Amino acid sequence: xxxxxxxxxxxxxxxxxxxxxxxxxxxxxxxxxxxxxxxxxxxxxxxxxxxxxxxxxxxxxxxxxxxxxxxxxxxxxxxxxxxxxxxxxxxxxxxxxxxxxxxxxxxxxxxxxxxxxxxxxxxxxxxxxxxxxxxxxxxxxxxxxxxxxxxxxxxxxxxxxxxxxxxxxxxxxxxxxxxxxxxxxxxxxxxxxxxxxxxxxxxxxx
Amino acid sequence: xxxxxxxxxxxxxxxxxxxxxxxxxxxxxxxxxxxxxxxxxxxxxxxxxxxxxxxxxxxxxxxxxxxxxxxxxxxxxxxxxxxxxxxxxxxxxxxxxxxxxxxxxxxxxxxxxxxxxxxxxxxxxxxxxxxxxxxxxxxxxxxxxxxxxxxxxxxxxxxxxxxxxxxxxxxxxxxxxxxxxxxxxxxxxxxxxxxxxxxxxxxxxx
DNA sequence: TTCTCCATGTAAGTAGTTACATGATTGG
DNA sequence: CCAATCATGTAACTACTTACATGGAGAA
Numbered sequence: 001x002x003x004x005x006x007x008x009x010x011x012x013x014x015x016x017x018x019x020x021x022x023x024x025x026x027x028x029x030x031x032x033x034x035x036x037x038x039x040x041x042x043x044x045x046x047x048x049x050x051x052x053x054x055x056x057x058x059x060x061x062x063x064x065x066x067x068x069x070x071x072x073x074x075x076x077x078x079x080x081x082x083x084x085x086x087x088x089x090x091x092x093x094x095x096x097x098x099x100x101x102x103x104x105x106x107x108x109x110x111x112x113x114x115x116x117x118x119x120x121x122x123x124x125x126x127x128x129x130x131x132x133x134x135x136x137x138x139x140x141x142x143x144x145x146x147x148x149x150x151x152x153x154x155x156x157x158x159x160x161x162x163x164x165x166x167x168x169x170x171x172x173x174x175x176x177x178x179x180x181x182x183x184x185x186x187x188x189x190x191x192x193x194x195x196x197x198x199x200x201x202x203x204x205x206x
Numbered sequence: 207x208x209x210x211x212x213x214x215x216x217x218x219x220x221x222x223x224x225x226x227x228x229x230x231x232x233x234x235x236x237x238x239x240x241x242x243x244x245x246x247x248x249x250x251x252x253x254x255x256x257x258x259x260x261x262x263x264x265x266x267x268x269x270x271x272x273x274x275x276x277x278x279x280x281x282x283x284x285x286x287x288x289x290x291x292x293x294x295x296x297x298x299x300x301x302x303x304x305x306x307x308x309x310x311x312x313x314x315x316x317x318x319x320x321x322x323x324x325x326x327x328x329x330x331x332x333x334x335x336x337x338x339x340x341x342x343x344x345x346x347x348x349x350x351x352x353x354x355x356x357x358x359x360x361x362x363x364x365x366x367x368x369x370x371x372x373x374x375x376x377x378x379x380x381x382x383x384x385x386x387x388x389x390x391x392x393x394x395x396x397x398x399x400x401x402x403x404x405x406x407x408x409x410x411x412x
Numbered sequence: 413t414t415c416t417c418c419a420t421g422t423a424a425g426t427a428g429t430t431a432c433a434t435g436a437t438t439g440g
Numbered sequence: 441c442c443a444a445t446c447a448t449g450t451a452a453c454t455a456c457t458t459a460c461a462t463g464g465a466g467a468a
Contacts, residue, residue: 017455018317025324035419048319052457057420079464081419091327098328098336104318104343111224112310113254113372118231120366121297122304127368130304137310160326162333165390166319172386173379180378184371223427241447258429263448285436287447 015100016093019055020063024094027069027086029160034060034082043148044163047141047170060084068093112137128188135181138174145171221306222299225261226269230300233275233292235366240266240288249354250369253347253376266290274299318343334394341387344380351377 022045023037031037034056041051060082063069068090074083086094112134119127145167152164228251229243237243240262247257266288269275274296280289292300318340325333351373358370 018320019455021324022320025327028324028327033419045320045323048314048316050315050456053420054422054457054459055455058422075464076418077465079419094324095327098321098324099332101339104316104321104340106318106343106347107315108254109256109313109315110254110310112312113375114224114228114251115304115310116368116375117251117254117372118227118234118300118304119368121231121234121301126305131371133307134310137312141312162322162325165337165386166323168390169319169322169383169386172382176378176382177375180371180375184374225428239447241445256428259448260429260431260450261427264450281436282446283437285447 015097016063017059018049019051020059020068021094021097022049022051023056023059023063024068024086024090027084028091028094029155032083032085034084043151045166047145048166063090124188128185131181131185135178135185138177138181141174142171142178145174221303222269223265224255225257226265226274227300227303228255228257229262229265229269230274230292230296233290234297234300235361238289238291240290249357251372253351254372269296330394334391337387337391341384341391344383344387347380348377348384351380 022041026037026040029040031040034053037056038051038053041049060069060071064071064084066089068087069084070087071082071084073080075081115130116134119130122130148167149164152167156164228247232243232246235246237246240259243262244257244259247255266275266277270277270290272295274293275290276293277288277290279286281287321336322340325336328336354373355370358373362370
């Protein structure tokens, strides 16, 4: 057999960086320029995936070299502009990725939960203030997500139903967080004795 | 007045990296060595915050220089070991951080949701397979989290109730994701006509 | 004219991880 | 005696962001 891939021959279904699949996916959904890809990302997946402008253009170049996208210059007046479309190979690569059975880590970095975890150091009222700011944050997030819903319904009418599903996931789990906050707040408020509340004794002392 | 802070004098409540607050918080909760801090992180906050071993030791050094922790050598037999405790200044820094009113971004990077978002490219059955793997992932997560609950209750009995709260948040929002998956699956299964299902027409063609 | 949007490109920085290295202790 | 655990340290890498730079088009 010929010495096919030495190190990083990515043309033949070697796996790409996640950002590359995002680009392929957005092109398939109708985005055309690097700029539009970034817009779409900001309007849709940014709640569970981000991609910076600086990644997009080099990534598009590479995808074109690999034959997964096809680009052509289409200036707007005098302003340079390059539009892309996904190739058959690109669709194949995208679908292969979607089908691929690989671990899908759920990576969360949440300063809110982090602070909350350590909130026992604070007085009860201070801790409750922190809790309520975490709740508010989720309420706001639910608000923005609900604002996006009409657009997602349009996308659905165009034959893509999964964007709406992921939107519902976002709404639901932030709603769940709100509910837990509320429950906890009520429990605490009921067991209210001394206003302000004493700090708990330090751990490992009893 | 004396020329106090030139650039990075962090002793006087300049803000630290999140990792530093994690270390302070874990010390307050009873962790002692760098090793124990890492263990505790893995057993508790890793679901919404991670910290690699390589960060811990340099960070402890710096905290000690700043007077926020106090360390002393306490070897186990011949094996070197350095134990730390949080100082009053350290507690103050920790509490200042907890009280600080700053934006608390909810940063999620989730390949599962990302794939799901683009799932309309797949056939219906393939998409449903993907959906069910996302659901399974959350089910497993709920399982592990429930497994931790008894420990969190012990922590609560020791006077720290917020770790249990953050644990409940994790359980609740994964449960919420499971529910959304189930609902969607049922809706799809009901509207089943042709087995396998046709691919949706590409967008922007009508 | 000025502002915002469209549109691309890149240099520099950094926060973080992976990987490796070392070695003592404990339990089976 | 072997494996797992305890315990620390650091070099190298890399993925990613921030920041800066450029400039045309269209609207107010």
